[in-house]
Amino acid sequence: MRDIQYPFENTPEVGEWIAVAEGVYWLRMPLPMALDHINLYVLEDRDGWWIIDTGMGLDGTQEAWQQLFDGPMQGKPVLGVIVTHMHPDHVGQAGWLCDKWRAPLYMSFGEYYNARTFSASDFSSISWTTHAFYIAAGVSEDYLERVRAKFKGFGNIVTPMPMAFNRLSEGDVLTIGGRDWRVMIGSGHSPEHVCLYNERDKLLFSGDQIIPRITSNISVMPSEPNANPLKRWLSSLQRFSRDLPDDTLVFPAHNTPFYGVQTRLNYLQEHHQDHLEAVEEACIEPKKAIDMLEVLFDREIGVAQMNLALGEAIAHLNYLIEIGRLSCSKDDTGVNWYQTLDKSVAKRGNRSHHKDAAPMEV
Numbered sequence: 001m002r003d004i005q006y007p008f009e010n011t012p013e014v015g016e017w018i019a020v021a022e023g024v025y026w027l028r029m030p031l032p033m034a035l036d037h038i039n040l041y042v043l044e045d046r047d048g049w050w051i052i053d054t055g056m057g058l059d060g061t062q063e064a065w066q067q068l069f070d071g072p073m074q075g076k077p078v079l080g081v082i083v084t085h086m087h088p089d090h091v092g093q094a095g096w097l098c099d100k101w102r103a104p105l106y107m108s109f110g111e112y113y114n115a116r117t118f119s120a121s122d123f124s125s126i127s128w129t130t131h132a133f134y135i136a137a138g139v140s141e142d143y144l145e146r147v148r149a150k151f152k153g154f155g156n157i158v159t160p161m162p163m164a165f166n167r168l169s170e171g172d173v174l175t176i177g178g179r180d181w182r183v184m185i186g187s188g189h190s191p192e193h194v195c196l197y198n199e200r201d202k203l204l205f206s207g208d209q210i211i212p213r214i215t216s217n218i219s220v221m222p223s224e225p226n227a228n229p230l231k232r233w234l235s236s237l238q239r240f241s242r243d244l245p246d247d248t249l250v251f252p253a254h255n256t257p258f259y260g261v262q263t264r265l266n267y268l269q270e271h272h273q274d275h276l277e278a279v280e281e282a283c284i285e286p287k288k289a290i291d292m293l294e295v296l297f298d299r300e301i302g303v304a305q306m307n308l309a310l311g312e313a314i315a316h317l318n319y320l321i322e323i324g325r326l327s328c329s330k331d332d333t334g335v336n337w338y339q340t341l342d343k344s345v346a347k348r349g350n351r352s353h354h355k356d357a358a359p360m361e362v
Contacts, residue, residue: 002246004212004260015067020257023177029055038089039253043176048079050176052205057092057159082106084207085190086115088157095159105165110191112165119158133222136336137310138288146303168194188233189216202248212258219311230319241265279316280325280345286337289313297356
């Protein structure tokens with residue numbers, strides 16, 4: 001098994017691209033957050049171009065795309081837009097690109113309709129179900145007011161979604177540029193995350209499913225408070241481990257293209273198993289979800305990242321409940337209290353567990 005290796009020394013400037021395989025081009029768009037970039041890709045076909053992911057719905061992103069259309073993409077149309085998943089840095093310009101080129105959109109069913117819902121919904125007020133979700137997590141009313149002020153939908157950073165799409169499902173094949181790209185569906189970070197794999201040349205577009213230096217956020221959302229996304233995430237990683245040879249060249253949505261996919265998949269699985277052990281040990285005495293933030297993260301979580309951090313904490317708690325390692329009881333104020341069922345975990349001692357710097361906004 002090879003270590004992580006990065007074959008490209010440079011990263012593309014905004015409005016430019018780098019060839020990373022025959023007919024495959026890597027470009028970057030800026031993001032207005034701590035994670036300051038997203039990798040996008042363009043595939044060359046005989047009669048035009050296929051775009052993989054689109055960038056956030058900001059004017060600067062459209063300007064960068066226009067530089068490419070006026071430069072290296074000049075002379076051939078966009079034939080299709082493929083979006084790996086619903087998050088605004090991936091789907092944000094899909095509507096604009098599809099309208100501009102009258103090009104079809106390709107997404108999985110779950111990602112398309114979640115993107116439509118979250119980009120069109122009015123989040124000017126918090127519903128009673130969302131309020132109950134945060135109270136159950138142990139968030140104070142005062143803090144909830146600050147969360148409320150930050151609580152927004154995707155509408156302001158996603159151009160209006162196309163009203164039609166082509167569904168991508170597990171095992172589907174897209175033939176582009178003389179290569180067959182097989183659809184591999186992951187889950188956990190988002191409902192039905194699309195990855196594309198070419199077996200002949202061992203090339204993978206991994207989106208946020210496999211990233212080399214950061215771990216994707218795995219969150220329970222207020223809209224589905226009892227969900228178990230971590231179970232789906234770990235199951236997806238195991239399937240990818242079985243299907244992908246270690247010398248696959250991976251094109252992720254963040255950081256840089258890399259080799260060593262098996263090393264990375266193993267790390268991601270071990271990372272969450274370590275977090276699960278840490279949460280279980282922390283709940284020897286009853287704890288609230290918000291108490292898990294200091295267990296999982298190595299610095300204080302601010303309001304801007306509270307939704308992601310709490311979502312990730314609850315994802316680990318829900319997983320442990322489903323496998324019978326934790327109990328959960330609600331007190332008279334609506335707060336959930338979690339407690340370890342197997343008290344022998346206390347005998348593990350104070351092991352050193354890996355903590356994340358902060359939940360990543362991907």
